[in-house]
Amino acid sequence: MNAFVAPTPASLRPPSQVMRLSRMGSMFPTRLSFLRSLMRRLAAEKVKVTRPVWEMSDDGFGRAVYSLDFGGHTYSLVAISTDLPPEMRTDRVIAEAWDSAYVLYDGVPDAAELDRITANAPRQEAGRFTERDLVLSRANKSVRLFAHVTERLQAGQQPDTDMIRSVGYLMRTTAVYGNGKFGIADRRLIADRPGLEGPFAAEMLTVWLIRNFTHDLAEHVGGAPLDDHLKRHLGVGNSTGLGMAPFLVTHPVLLNNWMLARETALARVRAIPVLQPVQKARVLELAKRATQHLAQWDVPDVDHQRRIEKLRADWAGVEASIGLYLNQTYPLDTLMASMSQRSEDVQELMVSLLIEPFGDLVDDLCETMGDTIGPLSSVIKDTDTLRVLLEQYFSWAMEIDFSAPAEHQQFWYVSEAKQEPRLGDRYLEPGSELESPLDIARRIVSLYKALPLQNQSVVEFSRDVSGHGLAIERAQLVMRYQYGEIQDNLVGVGCLPIDMLRCKLSFFGASKFDPKSDRWTRITLCQGAPLIGELDKGADDWWLPVFQG
Template sequence: MNANFETHDLGTPGLDKAGPLDGFEYSSFRNPGIVMQPERLAAFQPSRISASRALIAQMIRERWSFRCKRFSIARDGLGEALYEVEARGYVFSFPIYSFRPSKEGRTGRIIGTAWDMMGAMVEGRLSDADFAATRRELPKLYRGRATPLTLTWFRANRSGRVFDRCVEALAKGQQPEPEMLWKAGYTMRNTGLDGNGTFGTRSFVTLEKDHPLRWALSAQMLSAYMMRVFAADLVDHFAQLDGGDQAVTLAPGLRRYLGVGNGSALGLMYFVNNRPKLVNRWIWIREKSIARAKMLDVAAEPALLDRLADGLDRLATFRAEDMTEYGRYPKSGDVAQELQAIAAEVRVLKSRLHAAGAAPLAAFSAALEGRYSDHAVESCLSALIDLVPEYAQAQVQSLVVDEEVTGTPEMTVGQLRKVLGTEYGWCWQIDLQSTEANHFIWYKSRNAEEPRRGPRKDIDAKHGLGLDLPRLVLTLDAALAGVPADTSIARFLVAHPDLRQITTRVQSLAGMTYHSPHANIMAADFVPAHITKCLNSGLHGLDKTVDSLDRVIRGILFQGAPLPEEVMAGTACADWSAPPRSESIKQEESLA
């Protein structure tokens, strides 16, 4: 492959087509050549830009209401429930169908055929006919069809041991052991959440401009939140059936601590490839929020540094108490020590503000690089975003993305080569020639309906999913090099129809420099878990994201998040993330 390093640089952040720069200079944004490295993406941490945290912030700000309209479930698990959520004048119905637990066909993957619960989110108040139709269609899954105005279908399984022990304790009039709940983090785990056209659900791009769930991933996050609500209600319900008058309900402090379990694997690599505009837009608004925080005038408002240091202390405590084994990623205790050291540096910065230059947080953040791990630095950047909560929330509301890719046939060959040279320079700077660099091929499993990767020697290339971005870019550039620079792309594609897809992709994403990981995902040493962890931890907002086999990431959503009744009463805590282990224990002791 051509290694023309002189004319292909790492790229600089270009103009985001989705919105203005808000007065920021390009220099305020981090170089995509650093940010888009897989190892750095894996270090992204939950923040106010994460979908789960942004949804809770919106719930609190807008005082959403939650009601259980029906709850009829037998002790064996068979039955149904119905919830309604009102948000900004919109009503959403959540029909829930509960089943008897079964080991046969039970799996955390999308190929499962048996679940402990299935549910849907439907706009408006659900009619009896649509409730029955949804109950009939949901178990069919890929053969089923959603009713009109359905936004999502979802399914989940109980965490058997923890779920059962909670029920046993509550039935006896006791609270479950806080330490057990701290270690587990959930009593039900998500096994599938689909929408945006799947199964006939409503496409999100058709949502009205004032729709409260118009921004990307908000509908999925609300569905996951309602899984959490149902799981806790089911625990209380079974305890009452077993214990009668002596049964108690789960204490608010413990209930708040329980989130929803979640696991993701290779499918998220396919998501990144198919949703480049969403990936770009999310990382872009994250970088904008970080840049805004770095520009804060902390000399005029030194209390901001106290908030930053306190936020780092909170994260350090959360990490120090977390005994989870993270595989290839840094030990939580090590990150905790780094965060404590960074918090101490923040306090030193406050004491020396008189000698600090302009934008001291920008210089402070830059000075962290190389002295602390990527995970600690990204944790600090997440804490920085907490200093601009209103700005961050406004950015999330702008996360409305049309993923359609369209070509520009009038563009010239010379113009397209310039885009390749400035925005895809990394493709020339990685090994694509060695045997190890071409070890894997990505394909779709016929049985599992999931993306897979396997040794190229074992799989026919015709089954490949076309995810080989760097090689496609170099192939395109080589073909363009043999054509006069003033030739139109329309004429070029007449002669090279096989390059239409990569050409259209490059044209559609021109100027968006945070859309694709800078990686050769076919290489033997590529770690898919890096990308999965970025999406689960950074984009979705999962905590305790554990790597398994370098390709599966498991974690917890909404651990510590406010309860529906707190949101409705206006007593919900906006700073709920990273709850300390001792908090749930203290709350339980106060109830004893």
């Protein structure tokens, strides 16, 4: 079981503040993010990556295998690059072909296994996989940058630094599947392995190896090496849509553990009574880096660009004043408290900054972010107790007026065509009778209204009145997992799925959020992360990467 780190509840920001969609949609990656913790583990073991297979045509089509020993096991990334006609290239889940496909394999594949993966991986959802296949992924080229980089290398030049900075990746993944999808290994088969215990660790390892493959592929086609400082800034892009959003609702234990770890980390650094000079300097250095990072973060979406520009302006004022707080007692607590009137974007950037310099104080929290057992429900025996508990923990839901059509205008569903989550308009689209159960607030209110005046056992109530099982389950979880519930109406017209996506992606370690609508976003992963030959050179200083052209 995970080590349990008892927080000091009074020092934590309450769920009523933290678990709101708009704040979750303002989060930045931290040193607790899964890519960061994975890199530290890889670096601690001084992992070496080899490339036993490189069967690639001159124009970059073929297959490759990368292998590494990690935590007492050997893993291999099988990468397959195919010639994709431009008209078939789309990041949407409805795509049926991609520029490249990947499998993270348990061990080193022999020729027969390599042929099996080569036949199946490019088919993705239409393929079939085994328990030796741990992660399945695919990626499309950033055609613009990939072509530019390879053409420059072929001409004996390095690529244009402005293009490297503005795009930031050679390929972007459009899915990274784990945990049993399409026959690959269930998560629990590898969940106890050293290095892969953390949430999404196998997926993050896959992404990091894919990033390396994209560098190798560009150098192969270009016929010359890329400068390391350019490669370091070339991460892996990712397009993420609605498919990711329901996870946070259907995994309340994980959501709780992630948020609790982050809030506990913040509480710990706020409790530091006095900063040493080197710590003060580090905070100031990172605040400056945040300014530079924001300056390099531009997106095409007008509204989001405006939001970034406001954050830049606000942060400039914040950065200028940070030094005033650092000589005080409990400096970081005072500094964080001074943010209370600032925007949520500023506040959450400050949270991320304050955690960053204090690895010795917070990194152990990464061990608490998994869910090794499953939900441990509290038993609620009678309906009077249940009513009190609902009033105590779900008052936020009771405040929503579900008689107003706008408060349940949207509905989540699974599409027949792709069996993927979608979001529809209840009043304009068919299918709401098949709604997916993400309407937790509405179900809680419905349960509350259905509770009998006369006390009875919850078991009897469940038998007599159907349709409230999920709401009762959530109520049984909330006492133990107080950060496990998004405290907003997920079917209201005001629900923006992009907020859920950003929260989850920030825990992955994503940066440079580039929303394309309120339902999908592009991001960059591994930007600034160590290259495969750099794990022994200090692998942990890449929070909010900045490109030094």
